[in-house]
Amino acid sequence: MTPEQLSTAVVDALASLVDQGALALPDGVPSEVTIERPRQKGHGDYATNVALQLAKKAGTNPRALAELVAEKLTAADGVAEVEIAGPGFLNITVDAGAQGRLAAEVVAAGSSYGASDAFAGEKINLEFVSANPTGPLHIGAVRWAAVGDALGRIFTMTGAEVTREYYFNDHGGQIDRFSNSLLASAKGEPAPEDGYGGEYIQDIAAAIVAQEPDVLELGDDEAREVFRRIGVEMMFDEIKKSLRDFRVDFDVYFHEDNLHKSGAVAKAVERLTELGNTYEKDNALWLATEKFGDDKDRVIIKSDGNGAYLSGDLAYYLDKRERGFDRCFIMLGADHHGYVGRMNAMCAAFGDEPGKNLEILIGQMVNLLRDGQPLRMSKRAGTVVTIDDLVGAIGVDASRYALARYHSDSPIDIDLDLWAKATNDNPVFTVQYAHARVASLLRNAADLDVVAASHPELLVHEKEGVLLRSLAEFPRVVKAAAELREPHRVARYLEDLAGVYHRFYDSCRVLPRGDEETTDLHRARLLLVDATRTVLANGLALLGVSAPERM
RNA sequence: GCCCCCGUAGCUCAGCUGGAUAGAGCAAGUCACUUCUAAUGAUUAGGUCGCAGGUUCGAAUCCUGCCGGGGGCGCCA
Numbered sequence: 278m279t280p281e282q283l284s285t286a287v288v289d290a291l292a293s294l295v296d297q298g299a300l301a302l303p304d305g306v307p308s309e310v311t312i313e314r315p316r317q318k319g320h321g322d323y324a325t326n327v328a329l330q331l332a333k334k335a336g337t338n339p340r341a342l343a344e345l346v347a348e349k350l351t352a353a354d355g356v357a358e359v360e361i362a363g364p365g366f367l368n369i370t371v372d373a374g375a376q377g378r379l380a381a382e383v384v385a386a387g388s389s390y391g392a393s394d395a396f397a398g399e400k401i402n403l404e405f406v407s408a409n410p411t412g413p414l415h416i417g418a419v420r421w422a423a424v425g426d427a428l429g430r431i432f433t434m435t436g437a438e439v440t441r442e443y444y445f446n447d448h449g450g451q452i453d454r455f456s457n458s459l460l461a462s463a464k465g466e467p468a469p470e471d472g473y474g475g476e477y478i479q480d481i482a483a484a485i486v487a488q489e490p491d492v493l494e495l496g497d498d499e500a501r502e503v504f505r506r507i508g509v510e511m512m513f514d515e516i517k518k519s520l521r522d523f524r525v526d527f528d529v530y531f532h533e534d535n536l537h538k539s540g541a542v543a544k545a546v547e548r549l550t551e552l553g554n555t556y557e558k559d560n561a562l563w564l565a566t567e568k569f570g571d572d573k574d575r576v577i578i579k580s581d582g583n584g585a586y587l588s589g590d591l592a593y594y595l596d597k598r599e600r601g602f603d604r605c606f607i608m609l610g611a612d613h614h615g616y617v618g619r620m621n622a623m624c625a626a627f628g629d630e631p632g633k634n635l636e637i638l639i640g641q642m643v644n645l646l647r648d649g650q651p652l653r654m655s656k657r658a659g660t661v662v663t664i665d666d667l668v669g670a671i672g673v674d675a676s677r678y679a680l681a682r683y684h685s686d687s688p689i690d691i692d693l694d695l696w697a698k699a700t701n702d703n704p705v706f707t708v709q710y711a712h713a714r715v716a717s718l719l720r721n722a723a724d725l726d727v728v729a730a731s732h733p734e735l736l737v738h739e740k741e742g743v744l745l746r747s748l749a750e751f752p753r754v755v756k757a758a759a760e761l762r763e764p765h766r767v768a769r770y771l772e773d774l775a776g777v778y779h780r781f782y783d784s785c786r787v788l789p790r791g792d793e794e795t796t797d798l799h800r801a802r803l804l805l806v807d808a809t810r811t812v813l814a815n816g817l818a819l820l821g822v823s824a825p826e827r828m
Numbered sequence: 829g830c831c832c833c834c835g836u837a838g839c840u841c842a843g844c845u846g847g848a849u850a851g852a853g854c855a856a857g858u859c860a861c862u863u864c865u866a867a868u869g870a871u872u873a874g875g876u877c878g879c880a881g882g883u884u885c886g887a888a889u890c891c892u893g894c895c896g897g898g899g900g901c902g903c904c905a
Contacts, residue, residue: 313844316851326847329885339885363848364885409905451905471904533905561903572831572901579903586905611899614832641833642899683841686833688898692840695854701867702840702854714865721864750844757844769842773852783869790864806864828867 278355278375279749280312283323286356287312287367290349291327299345302335314746321360321368322376322746328365339365376745377733377801383748383808384729391755391815397436402602403429406520406527407444410512411455413477414519414664416643417610420689422664423680423821424640425608426525427764430819435759440602442529443520444593447509448537449586455512456505459485463493463504475661481508519664523673524821536592542584545592546577554626564591566622569631575619591623594635598627606762608638611688638762641688643680645670648694671696674822678705681820682768704772705822708813711775713828714782715810720826722788722803725795729804732797736805740781744805747777751812755819764820771816778809 287310294300310327328343335342340361347359347367355375360368383390405425408418429439446452458472462482468474485507486492492503520527536542546562549555554565555577562578564587577588597605609616617639621631629635645652645662647670652662667676670693679696682704683689701707722729736745750770758766787802789795814824 311844311847313847315848317848320848324848329847333885366848368848411905446905449905454905559903563903576903581903583903585903589905611833613900615900617832639832639899684834687841688834690840695840699867700854704853706867707853710865710867714867717865725864753844761845765842766844769852772842776852779868780870782864783866786864788864828865 278371279379280314280323280753282355283325283369283371284309284312286350286353287325287327287346290346290353291331293349294345300335300337300342302331304334307331314750315368320362320366321358321370322742323369323371325367325369326365328361328367332365343367373737373742374734376742376749377736378731379745379749380733380736380801380805380808381731383811384804387811388815388818390811391434391751391819393435393752393756395435395756396432396759399432399437399604400602401432401437401439402442402597402600402605403432403439403608404442404444404606405608406525407446408516409446409451409455410509410516411451411473412475412512412661412663414516416645416662416664416667417612417640419523419664419667419676420640420643420680420685421608421610422520422523422525423677424685424764425606427677427681427767427820428606428759428762430821431755431759431764431767434755434819437759440529441525441527442531442597443527445513445530445532446589447513448533448589452505452509456501456508459504459508460497460501463500481511484511519668523664523668523677531593531596533589533593536589536596537584541592541596542588545595546588548595549577549591549626552626552628564623564626566619566626569622569625571618571622587619587623590620594620594623595627598629598634603634604636605634606636606638608640611639611641614639636762638685640685644688644690646690646692646694649692651690667691667693674709675703675705677820678708678768678822681764684763684765699828704768708768708771708775708817709823709825710828711778712810712813712817712824713826715778715806715813716826718782718787718806719803719810722806725788727788727795727799727803729807730797730800731804732801735798735801738785740784741802741805744777744781744809747774748808748812751816758819767816767819771813774809774812774816778813781805 288306292306295302295306310325313324315321315324328339328346332339332342343361343365347361350356351359355372356369357372358370362368403425405421406418408414429441432439454472457469458478459482461469462479463486485504488507489503492500549564556563556565560580561576563574564577565574567574575587576585577591579585594605617637620637621635624631624635645666652666675696679691696703699706754766754770758764785802787799787806789799817824
């Protein structure tokens with residue numbers, strides 16, 4: 278008896294009441310109802326507030342409606358008891374046997390347990406990281422590397438077809454500054470006023486000179502071109518390697534430069550002009566974004582004839598839509614939230630629906646703390662906090678988990694000392710330890726030749742019930758994480774599950790002791806443990822974090 | 829000045845898209861190790877959910893205004 282099945286049972290009860298003429302629902306019977314897990318012991322295993330929500334529409338009072346539903350629901354298969362409480366809540370206790378069947382179902386489903394078809398048939402494009410190839414990956418981009426990739430895994434689990442893309446800004450002024458900085462460094466000159474001064478600049482400049490010894494014999498313009506070409510390539514290789522090591526695999530690396538060279542920008546601008554959403558002013562071409570909700574209109578073709586940055590975004594968006602993506606996500610740092618208005622307006626200017634065809638997610642800032650002090654970043658001094666500062670300090674698992682564990686709307690401070698610890702106040706450790714503890718038990722079972730078997734009716738211990746209901750939550754958690762674009766829900770769920778498992782383990786002996794005979798209860802509990810392992814592993818996989826067999 | 833995000837236990841944060849007496853971990857007190865990983869569990873204590881109004885059967889959650897913190901407001905990319 279899972280929450281989904283219970284929801285169906287309640288819906289059936291409502292439908293049956295309507296059929297009998299005992300209930301009138303002008304808007305029809307809902308397709309699903311809210312099933313909650315009450316915090317309070319004594320409020321049953323599950324609760325629903327349907328009576329409170331439908332009473333007004335049905336022209337009756339909540340308690341009377343609750344009585345009607347309760348009567349039907351009590352007779353439903355798998356329901357042990359239904360109580361009416363408070364203003365009209367239905368507190369439902371499920372039949373232990375019906376609930377215990379879940380253990381076998383989870384183990385049978387294996388790595389697909391938690392999957393659903395909530396996003397079946399959707400072609401989803403996720404664009405994230407997209408850091409300029411002018412330096413190593415900074416920490417803000419890494420947040421989305423972890424969260425965006427997890428979101429991709431979650432969407433896949435809910436049936437969507439997901440493509441991960443990295444938009445490579447290899448066009449325009451930032452790149453010029455980058456190449457100028459390399460050139461200056463190679464010539465032993467200080468970094469330009471508006472350039473990059475990090476140590477990596479010197480390293481790359483030296484590497485380029487080593488590769489092309491004659492480069493400094495060329496004129497500045499030609500030399501700068503060499504530095505640009507090779508420097509961007511080197512930087513990009515390094516970023517790709519960092520991401521690969523971070524277990525993020527992009528399907529598409531999209532080059533901004535190509536959009537300008539291929540005529541895609543011109544085509545997008547033409548389309549918008551046809552739609553009557555552009556105009557000329559001050560020798561520049563403007564996109565009328567204000568009428569679509571932006572603060573003001575935006576230049577797309579500058580008065581010097583070059584495309585403004587936004588022009589690449591227009592073309593890129595159009596390209597994604599033409600490649601068949603119904604939903605395009607762009608994940609940005611809070612320092613780019615100012616683009617949300619113009620991007621949504623741009624989407625609307627194409628005749629699309631912002632929030633649906635284009636969804637922009639904003640992630641707040643990330644600080645790394647060591648000894649309680651933030652690692653300060655300063656672009657001027659070239660001391661940007663990078664992926665290596667994070668991964669080097671706490672490893673990939675802890676990094677991904679730490680970044681994915683919080684709501685994207687919250688700024689986060691990652692205490693490097695904490696996340697490196699092998700104790701329970703380190704959340705990733707808590708979850709991984711639970712998995713290792715389960716794995717250990719399964720190994721012991723194999724040594725003892727105890728074979729898991731399904732005996733649902735034997736799993737009647739309170740802690741077994743709590744564990745089963747917790748396992749039953751997982752598909753809902755994954756679905757909610759996808760619908761709300763909130764991968765942190767998976768992490769929080771896993772932490773809770775780890776605690777639930779420890780409490781079960783503490784009160785329910787799984788394996789026979791000494792020369793004790795193996796009973797069906799041992800086998801049934803072992804199956805429950807195996808189911809727990811499955812869910813812990815599946816959840817960690819959604820976050821891209823390893824599930825260790827031993828610790 | 830305008831825009832976005834945040835404000836919940838001493839600390840770090842959840843809060844199931846409006847539900848019942850607001851939760852977890854850590855830190856503090858007490859207790860349980862002939863333990864299947866004690867890297868654990870049990871238990872106690874800890875709160876005017878930033879403040880003030882409003883919406884309704886019901887608000888930490890939605891609306892408005894303040895206060896405090898973070899970020900952003902280029903024909904840069």
